[in-house]
Amino acid sequence: MSDAGNRFRTMLGHRLFWPVAVLVVMLAANTIYRPGFLAIEVNNGHLYGTPIDILRLSAPLILVALGMTLVISTGGIDLSVGSLCAISGAIACLYISRAPDQNNLVTVLTALAMALGVALVLGAWNGVLVSVIGIQPIIATLILMVAGRGLAQLIAEGQIITINSGPYRAIGLGHLLTLPLAIFIALAAALLVAAFTRRTALGMIVESVGGNREASRLAGIRSGRVVFLVYVVSAACAAIAGFMMTANVSSADGNNTGLWVELDAILAVVIGGTSLAGGRFYLGGTILGALIIQTLTTTVYAMNISPQTALLFKAVVVIAVCLIQAPAFRAKFRRRRPGAPPPPQPSPQRQKEQVPA
């Protein structure tokens, strides 16, 4: 085979190839539909445009998905992240709303620290349920998923807490070096998690525990501690995401803040190539996955797809993305049409023709 062909093969085989391809196709489709889609303009020293919006809006999801990646890598799952977003947002907003000067930076930082502290305690609760008591992760975190919404309501006394705080709003809407601050926060979190897992041996140990918990224990890894730790990290990520979500609208709504974000986060992780069965995890893939989901949401709005069909549209694209990524599916595809790479976005009908019964 020729050198170029070989290189093409290698590229096709790279695990980030398909998520990137899907993202590119989605952006291209948008641009064809609306030529100004990719345009970025400078206004008041800040960059504006749909791509920037996508980055800014995906920041909370990226944060939640980063924590979720580690949890899923240990073979677990954290359903409580949405509720944690609501709780942390509610605590921060409540504290700020009762302060005499809402624009005081110290007040805002105190509020953030308090809310983060509570989230860490709740993450530790998840961790104890899973690693010490041994409850299945899906059940253990379901408890906080349901109870957490109630807790957020309780904190807000059933009201939507509205605040008017410049420093707090900046978390969601502020700018730094022409770009939204939220992008930098998500980026910093991603680099931090990457450094902690890949520059130390933590990443390998997490993967080892997820791949085979008992074998890891017998190799001298304190598996329980690792599992505990990932739930705490996940809660911390969710708390920061909760700040962003509430800062975006300058209000905390116990009912709706972070609603269903756990599902988007799980999806982002899976699109990124991390198996729900645990083991290997891919932070870069997760970030791409989160971007794909946000681009999809933006596309639905941009293309004026009616709300009734929007969810179905999303579902179809997600199914397509997951199928394209599955090696077994691609193998079947390739056997049918040797040499030709599959089109990146087959419709469900097309798939039916291609898959032998």
Added chain:
Amino acid sequence: MTDSRPVLTMTGISKSFPGVRALHNVDFRLLPGEVHALMGENGAGKSTLIKVLTGVYGIDEGNVTLDGEQVAFNGPMQAAAAGVSTVYQEVNLCPNLSVAENIFIGREPRRFGAVRWGEVRRRARQLLARLDLDIDVTAPVASYSLAVQQMVAIARAIDVQARVLILDEPTSSLDAGEVAQLFRIMRQLRDEGIAILFVTHFLDQVYGIADRITVLRNGTLVGEYPIAELPQLALVEKMIGKELDVLDRIDEQPRPTTAAIESGAPFVQVSQLGRRGAVAPFSLTIHAGEVVGLAGLLGSGRTEVARLLFGADRADRGEVQVDGARTGLRNPVQAIERGIGFCSENRRAEGIIGDLSVRENMILAMQAARGWLRPIPRRRQDELVDRYIKALSIRPANPDMPVRNLSGGNQQKVLLARWLITEPRLLILDEPTRGIDIGAKAEIQRLVVELSDGGMAVLFISAELEEVLRLSHKIAVMRDRELVAQLDNDDTVDADRVMQTIASGTEREEASR
């Protein structure tokens, strides 16, 4: 029998995986009513041939015919439906389902679409009765020993109206009595006209049951022989392609006597250590450089002793001294800190981490001991991993390959490397040679001798008495979850004497010495 038409023929079979040619132009045939042994070293292509036959893998080249008709199965279910049933090397059952459910999974007897559970249980009991097994078929499979699980897997295979039964290493987790039981069943099935393809590493078993032998080496066919025309030595030569004398060399090597070793200070001393329901309180002393063999039947408590010594299970009585100081071995971390390593008998569930690479699997224990904040520098990793891949001749010699792609024997070597890298003072090896070929077996035995000569203590657990006798300075005999005797392995000790001890449980006076 020899002139009957083959029920199954495979001609010119080739199969490649990326970077490996697993099979090259292999012919194979199976006659009805025979037990046909498929022999070869690890990686010779035995498992691949079986997987190609049952449709787990597609065939690159070649034909398979069943009863003269060309077939190409696209999976084990289809193969089974056509009468080709397989029992795999590693027990492939759903541990949390009941015995009866496991036997009938995927083909439950139904009435109007509803599963007839009473019928399932009744037929499961019937099938197991055929195997002389009287167990509660509603209990989850995981609650039984590996041996019983293997029997359940066989029951599952013979219930399908099989004409060809493939047994891939069925005996590696069975003790002698159970093997005899299995052989009785195999003869019964053979006399009913079923063709049995039998893969094993135990040469004695081949000569005990097989009618013909096909030998593979490096993915190619060496030949097909009637059992009478291929003496054991010739078979081994054909399998490995060279004369095997490693084992003889072990026997000839001068080794330090038990007395010399025991004159040194003991490394680990346990007294009356025990765990309710697992193993009765026992006392054992292990010196530096000493190989202590642990003999006994399957389920006699050998593994339980090893797990207590490693802290994998927590002892509920007794005490442990390491280097003369009283200490606890409450979990693996503590045991590792005190210089103890442990290779579990259950490679897949408690040993390898299939997702991770050979490199990561090897450095795992060392990394765990250092803590996650101090990663082993990449250069040091490469150095260690390269050294052990060479020293243990692990194949393929690719440190970045996921360990699950390696053959059983090579996985075992990776696990050995994991512990050798930590430079333990006591290495506990639970069935390190089970299910691996004779070449790798000899290498591991040689390694044990070298390590003990270098001052490492080894607790060597094996169902094969010959191995235990060859390697050990001292043999502890287990019976019914009790340590019944400790024998100095001198000239007076042979297989018969150990077997008698296992059978009768006498020589208690020596245990209290």
